[in-house]
Amino acid sequence: MEIAFYLAAIVAVAATARVISCANAVHALLYLIVSLLSVAIVFYTLGAPFAAALEVIVYAGAIMVLFVFVIMMLNLNHETVARERSWLAAKVWIGPGVLGVVLLGVLAVALASGGSMGNVDSTPLMAERIGMTMFGPYVLIVELAAFVLLAALVVAAHLGRDDRDVAEEKRIAAARGRRHPGGEQ
Amino acid sequence: MFGFSTETLIDFALTAFETIAILLAVVIAAALLIWVERRLLGVWQDRYGPNRVGPFGILQVAADMIKIFFKEDWIPPFADKAVFVIAPGIIMFTTLMAFAVVPFTETIGVVDLNIGVLFVLAMSSLGVYSVILAGWSSDNKYALLGGMRTAAQMISYEVFMGLSLLGVVLLAGSFDMRAIVESQAGMWNVIPQFPAFVIFFIAGIAEIHRAPFDLPEAEQELTAGYHTEYSGMKFGMFFVGEYLGIVLISCLTTVLFFGGWLGPILPGFVWFALKAGFFICFFVLLRAATVRPRYDQLMAFGWKILLPIALVNVAITGAVVVAMA
Numbered sequence: 086m087e088i089a090f091y092l093a094a095i096v097a098v099a100a101t102a103r104v105i106s107c108a109n110a111v112h113a114l115l116y117l118i119v120s121l122l123s124v125a126i127v128f129y130t131l132g133a134p135f136a137a138a139l140e141v142i143v144y145a146g147a148i149m150v151l152f153v154f155v156i157m158m159l160n161l162n163h164e165t166v167a168r169e170r171s172w173l174a175a176k177v178w179i180g181p182g183v184l185g186v187v188l189l190g191v192l193a194v195a196l197a198s199g200g201s202m203g204n205v206d207s208t209p210l211m212a213e214r215i216g217m218t219m220f221g222p223y224v225l226i227v228e229l230a231a232f233v234l235l236a237a238l239v240v241a242a243h244l245g246r247d248d249r250d251v252a253e254e255k256r257i258a259a260a261r262g263r264r265h266p267g268g269e270q
Numbered sequence: 271m272f273g274f275s276t277e278t279l280i281d282f283a284l285t286a287f288e289t290i291a292i293l294l295a296v297v298i299a300a301a302l303l304i305w306v307e308r309r310l311l312g313v314w315q316d317r318y319g320p321n322r323v324g325p326f327g328i329l330q331v332a333a334d335m336i337k338i339f340f341k342e343d344w345i346p347p348f349a350d351k352a353v354f355v356i357a358p359g360i361i362m363f364t365t366l367m368a369f370a371v372v373p374f375t376e377t378i379g380v381v382d383l384n385i386g387v388l389f390v391l392a393m394s395s396l397g398v399y400s401v402i403l404a405g406w407s408s409d410n411k412y413a414l415l416g417g418m419r420t421a422a423q424m425i426s427y428e429v430f431m432g433l434s435l436l437g438v439v440l441l442a443g444s445f446d447m448r449a450i451v452e453s454q455a456g457m458w459n460v461i462p463q464f465p466a467f468v469i470f471f472i473a474g475i476a477e478i479h480r481a482p483f484d485l486p487e488a489e490q491e492l493t494a495g496y497h498t499e500y501s502g503m504k505f506g507m508f509f510v511g512e513y514l515g516i517v518l519i520s521c522l523t524t525v526l527f528f529g530g531w532l533g534p535i536l537p538g539f540v541w542f543a544l545k546a547g548f549f550i551c552f553f554v555l556l557r558a559a560t561v562r563p564r565y566d567q568l569m570a571f572g573w574k575i576l577l578p579i580a581l582v583n584v585a586i587t588g589a590v591v592v593a594m595a
Contacts, residue, residue: 111353111406118399138388142432146395147425150402154421157406157414211384212445 093126108169110156114149121145135212289370289380296369300513305330307513307554314558338509343502346408353407358497358504361400361511365518368393372521373448375531375538386447387439390522391432394477398424400511401479405496416495419485419565423476426572431473433580434466437587438526451530460527465583467527469576471549474523476568478515481557485565520549 100120107113121144128137159165219227305320305328312319320327345354371386373379383389398421405417439445441462442453450459460467476483487495497508524530524545531538563571 111350115353115403134383134385135388138385138392141392142388142395146392146398147428150395150398150421150425153399153402153406154418157402157417 087130090127090130093123093130096120097123097127106173108166108173110159110165110169111153114153114156117152118145118149121149135215285380288378292369292374292378292380293366296366296514296517297510299517300510301331301335303513303516303550304334304509306550307557310551310554311558314555335506338503338506341502343504346410346499348409349499350407350409353403354499355504357400357404357407358500358507358511359400360403361397362507362514364393364397364400365511365514368518369521371447372518372525373451373530374521374542378539379448382446382448385445387435387445387450387526391428391435394431395424395428397477397515400508401496404500404508408496408499410499412492412494413496413498416487416492416498420479420496423479423483423485423568426569427473427476430469430572430576430580431477433577433584434469434473435526436584437463437466440584440587440591447525447530451525451532454529455532458527458529458532463527463583463587465579466587467523469580469583470526471519471523472576474519475553475556476572478512478519480512480516480553482560482562483568485562485568516550516553517546520546520553523549 097120100116100123103116104113104120107116121140125137125140125145128134128140308330309319309321309327320330323329323333345351368390370380371383371389373382401420401424402417405413405415405420408414438450438459441459442450444450444453453459479485479487487497492498497505500508521542524542528545530545531542533541536544
């Protein structure tokens with residue numbers, strides 16, 4: 086299992102790097118999907134199969150599909166790829182690069198000092214335990230998250246509603262009523 | 271570390287053999303469906319169907335396969351080549367992977383995953399990419415429209431499929447497919463979970479976009495939808511992927527709602543094959559007997575009818591399970 090963990094971790098890092106450096110937006114999204122899938126395998130090797138399955142279903146299978154859906158409709162072509170490439174010039178990398186190196190340094194120090202960042206439980210984390218934790222001590226947070234999601238849903242439904250459709254349907258119905266069925270028109 | 275004992279080697283060989291046998295059986299079943307579907311459609315539409323090649327036309331499968339292998343495999347010059355080539359492989363891969371957790375009998379089955387149901391849902395949600403990416407990479411307006419329809423349809427119906435399975439999971443108390451079958455020893459899930467069964471089956475048809483929910487490839491509006499630009503074996507993979515989907519949904523319906531291999535007198539595998547075969551024929555009958563709804567009707571039906579029923583079903587099942595405990 087250890088080999089699987091390291092392989093998946095390497096794939097995740099490499100794919101994520103390509104997400105940032107790829108000039109074609111759809112290809113970048115595909116790398117992001119690969120990255121999420123490898124994170125799911127990392128979860129699985131750490132003994133959290135439930136989290137792994139949810140990672141695939143929710144992130145890779147639902148959220149990323151919506152991303153691809155939107156990007157697909159933007160009509161990207163060779164011009165956008167070229168423009169993206171020009172944005173990814175060498176000097177753009179300096180700022181994020183420095184920040185990334187700082188974080189890497191912190192991580193290296195933490196790992197070198199005995200890895201006191203919490204241990205991974207050796208028992209597999211199954212659905213029952215997750216459910217009991219979520220709907221036991223953390224039920225308030227679950228409910229709050231539900232509130233936020235419901236609010237988002239209501240807002241989206243309100244913004245997405247098109248009053249013209251209703252008016253148009255009424256007009257068509259009225260026109261149908263007037264016209265003689267089976268006539269020349 | 272590498273000191274394998276003979277027993278582990280034999281175990282490994284047996285597992286590998288079983289896996290390959292299941293893989294072959296599933297793919298052959300899917301290929302035979304090419305003939306089964308056309309013959310059955312013939313029966314229901316009062317005509318013969320393919321009856322020239324071999325006895326009852328059963329070699330039609332071989333003829334079709336030979337034809338499709340020798341067709342020119344053309345990639346449009348304006349397509350995004352890498353994505354265009356990967357897309358048909360994804361649907362084959364995800365559907366075949368989902369078969370890994372299906373328990374065919376007490377002993378036959380690739381793996382007993384304790385998150386079996388979730389694994390199937392995960393694979394089916396990844397299958398969406400095949401169609402979306404095919405539609406996008408073809409750089410063709412009909413293909414793109416087909417891909418967009420699929421994205422919306424499959425994401426929506428995945429929700430209802432997942433919700434309908436929750437009732438079954440609640441009754442069995444496990445995500446493990448084998449445990450779910452064993453929990454049906456007294457009574458098949460289809461009786462206490464009848465609404466869930468109907469929702470699952472409808473969502474299953476929408477997931478593999480078969481008629482009557484084949485709007486992503488509606489010929490009259492979109493020529494051939496997302497696979498308009500595909501030819502040769504790449505088209506063949508979409509084609510076989512669809513048949514694999516039929517076999518998968520039929521097997522899942524059998525396992526989750528109709529007691530899998532359970533049944534009197536006959537051996538388990540025969541029962542499984544009979545039940546799954548019945549649902550496969552039902553898929554074909556649906557194609558012969560129903561008309562295609564409009565796209566907005568499809569989405570409205572899902573969100574306004576299936577979703578509330580699925581939620582009520584989960585709530586009632588949960589209440590009953592808690593009350594019985």
